[in-house]
Amino acid sequence: MNPPLGVLVASDEGVAALRGHPRLRALRYDPNHEPTAVQRECEVLVHSRFAAELAIAFARKLPRLRLVQTLSSGYDSWVGRLPPGVALVNARGAHGATVAEWVVAVLLSHYRGLAAFARAQASARWQRQTGESLAGKRICVVGAGDLGRNIARLLAPFGCAVTLVGRTARANVRGREELPDLVARQDVVVLAVPLDAQTHHLAGEALLARLPDGAILVNVGRGSLVDLDALLVHTRVGRLTAILDVTDPEPLPEDSPLWTEPGVTITPHIAGMTTDVYQRGWAIAVAQLDAYARGESPPNLVMTG
Amino acid sequence: MNPPLGVLVASDEGVAALRGHPRLRALRYDPNHEPTAVQRECEVLVHSRFAAELAIAFARKLPRLRLVQTLSSGYDSWVGRLPPGVALVNARGAHGATVAEWVVAVLLSHYRGLAAFARAQASARWQRQTGESLAGKRICVVGAGDLGRNIARLLAPFGCAVTLVGRTARANVRGREELPDLVARQDVVVLAVPLDAQTHHLAGEALLARLPDGAILVNVGRGSLVDLDALLVHTRVGRLTAILDVTDPEPLPEDSPLWTEPGVTITPHIAGMTTDVYQRGWAIAVAQLDAYARGESPPNLVMTG
Numbered sequence: 001m002n003p004p005l006g007v008l009v010a011s012d013e014g015v016a017a018l019r020g021h022p023r024l025r026a027l028r029y030d031p032n033h034e035p036t037a038v039q040r041e042c043e044v045l046v047h048s049r050f051a052a053e054l055a056i057a058f059a060r061k062l063p064r065l066r067l068v069q070t071l072s073s074g075y076d077s078w079v080g081r082l083p084p085g086v087a088l089v090n091a092r093g094a095h096g097a098t099v100a101e102w103v104v105a106v107l108l109s110h111y112r113g114l115a116a117f118a119r120a121q122a123s124a125r126w127q128r129q130t131g132e133s134l135a136g137k138r139i140c141v142v143g144a145g146d147l148g149r150n151i152a153r154l155l156a157p158f159g160c161a162v163t164l165v166g167r168t169a170r171a172n173v174r175g176r177e178e179l180p181d182l183v184a185r186q187d188v189v190v191l192a193v194p195l196d197a198q199t200h201h202l203a204g205e206a207l208l209a210r211l212p213d214g215a216i217l218v219n220v221g222r223g224s225l226v227d228l229d230a231l232l233v234h235t236r237v238g239r240l241t242a243i244l245d246v247t248d249p250e251p252l253p254e255d256s257p258l259w260t261e262p263g264v265t266i267t268p269h270i271a272g273m274t275t276d277v278y279q280r281g282w283a284i285a286v287a288q289l290d291a292y293a294r295g296e297s298p299p300n301l302v303m304t305g
Numbered sequence: 306m307n308p309p310l311g312v313l314v315a316s317d318e319g320v321a322a323l324r325g326h327p328r329l330r331a332l333r334y335d336p337n338h339e340p341t342a343v344q345r346e347c348e349v350l351v352h353s354r355f356a357a358e359l360a361i362a363f364a365r366k367l368p369r370l371r372l373v374q375t376l377s378s379g380y381d382s383w384v385g386r387l388p389p390g391v392a393l394v395n396a397r398g399a400h401g402a403t404v405a406e407w408v409v410a411v412l413l414s415h416y417r418g419l420a421a422f423a424r425a426q427a428s429a430r431w432q433r434q435t436g437e438s439l440a441g442k443r444i445c446v447v448g449a450g451d452l453g454r455n456i457a458r459l460l461a462p463f464g465c466a467v468t469l470v471g472r473t474a475r476a477n478v479r480g481r482e483e484l485p486d487l488v489a490r491q492d493v494v495v496l497a498v499p500l501d502a503q504t505h506h507l508a509g510e511a512l513l514a515r516l517p518d519g520a521i522l523v524n525v526g527r528g529s530l531v532d533l534d535a536l537l538v539h540t541r542v543g544r545l546t547a548i549l550d551v552t553d554p555e556p557l558p559e560d561s562p563l564w565t566e567p568g569v570t571i572t573p574h575i576a577g578m579t580t581d582v583y584q585r586g587w588a589i590a591v592a593q594l595d596a597y598a599r600g601e602s603p604p605n606l607v608m609t610g
Binding site for chain 2: 097098101102104105106108109111112114115117118120121124125126127128129130131132133134135136153154157158159250251252254255256259260265266267268269270273274275276277
């Protein structure tokens with residue numbers, strides 16, 4: 001049997017996840033420091049915790065690197081940034097249910113007016129207000145992967161009419177070319193696609209103008225899926241509402257006008273961030289790395305390098 | 306065919322719901338005024354909109370009254386308050402899904418920390434925090450009627466382990482006598498039972514003391530299901546969290562200390578109050594009244610009078 005494969009990890013969780021594994025051995029790294037001689041011998045790096053820019057800069061200093069494993073589903077930061085011959089594997093499957101949970105959370109909170117009741121409580125006022133129900137809402141989910149399917153699965157029991165939109169039409173999934181027609185009849189449009197050349201500014205003026213008055217745009221993909229200037233034209237007049245877990249740039253600077261836009265709710269890219277999701281992410285990562293160590297292709301391979 | 310049955314209604318929605326019905330005819334009433342001669346001839350009154358106390362006082366002035374229909378599920382205010390011979394019918398089935406939606410809304414909002422993110426946004430701070438997921442939470446729902454079953458139905462897809470507790474044990478429902486043992490292993494206990502002599506102060510010191518540290522008590526039944534003094538002992542030390550849609554009394558007075566208790570969230574009895582629930586309530590009420598007009602027993606009869 002070969003000696004265990006050295007895997008660079010940046011967190012205690014990573015050390016714990018690999019502990020006792022017969023084919024994998026954790027080696028700590030800190031992307032704020034230059035790689036040591038031992039680290040420069042490693043062929044596998046797991047990206048978690050630190051900003052992608054830091055991890056990318058560190059990874060580019062590793063001459064023997066062959067594989068980068070992300071603990072996220074999104075991997076757009078890494079595209080075109082790795083040396084030839086370095087493959088990229090993501091943690092697809094770890095975040096879908098958690099992100100979907102956030103989508104249900106923010107929609108319910110919005111429709112049921114929880115923020116207004118919290119303000120009323122803060123000033124000791126018993127102020128009844130009739131909320132809206134998710135029941136009967138027409139919701140278009142753009143993205144039919146792990147994320148989109150989980151969003152549809154959790155929304156359906158509330159009595160929503162959910163339409164899934166994928167790159168191409170297939171059973172129970174509409175094609176992206178139908179979007180302009182579809183969004184015109186929705187109460188909510190959820191963006192849950194990866195960022196790429198085709199999806200950059202997918203929610204631009206052309207699409208946003210088709211959304212009906214009072215519609216809600218939810219973004220759990222990447223900030224650049226939305227043309228913010230175009231969106232703000234619609235939110236400022238009260239025509240659209242936006243609930244954004246992702247922005248461009250991130251972190252959103254303190255002086256960004258977005259923070260105080262009426263009708264815009266922002267959470268700091270936490271839709272997929274819950275205590276249990278790290279465990280699920282590491283479980284998926286270890287399975288990928290184990291496949292690699294056994295000479296197989298990791299199931300979540302997203303770029304062959 | 307008999308002439309249509311006169312039905313006293315207090316809202317435009319009621320007038321609209323009965324419009325064109327072959328056997329029912331709406332007559333407006335305002336419980337703030339003395340009944341007119343025509344109103345005094347009516348045998349059916351629908352209670353909606355106005356406080357139960359006002360409607361009860363008005364109903365007691367109607368010599369020919371035979372049936373009161375509530376648009377709510379709860380009817381404890383009416384028990385023992387109607388003259389002999391007046392039956393009571395509720396709108397069971399209208400609110401279950403809506404109240405269950407509120408339970409999911411407040412639990413998700415709590416676990417995902419939405420209030421903290423709203424505060425961070427208000428001060429333009431990108432402040433990431435790891436939330437908790439509903440997945441894996443053990444949730445005991447006390448009450449296995451329309452409400453309890455809807456709560457269980459909506460929570461299950463999130464990966465919660467839901468235990469339903471009814472008055473007596475049956476298939477998939479545990480008996481109330483098991484509560485002291487059951488609550489000791491829960492993350493959340495939801496009260497969704499009617500108020501009666503057996504359930505008054507159901508959540509008193511004996512039961513509350515059995516809840517594990519960090520547990521959440523949710524009340525969507527009636528305020529008096531909870532012994533507030535006992536509860537506050539546990540919330541003040543940070544041992545328990547409470548999310549209450551119902552209080553005793555209601556409205557909660559402005560000077561009640563409950564508004565500012567740490568770990569206590571209050572909404573003003575709106576769990577079942579959404580735009581669509583009135584329509585569902587009226588649809589159910591009309592079906593009950595139609596049965597009565599045809600000489601049948603309304604399916605939702607709760608007191609025969």
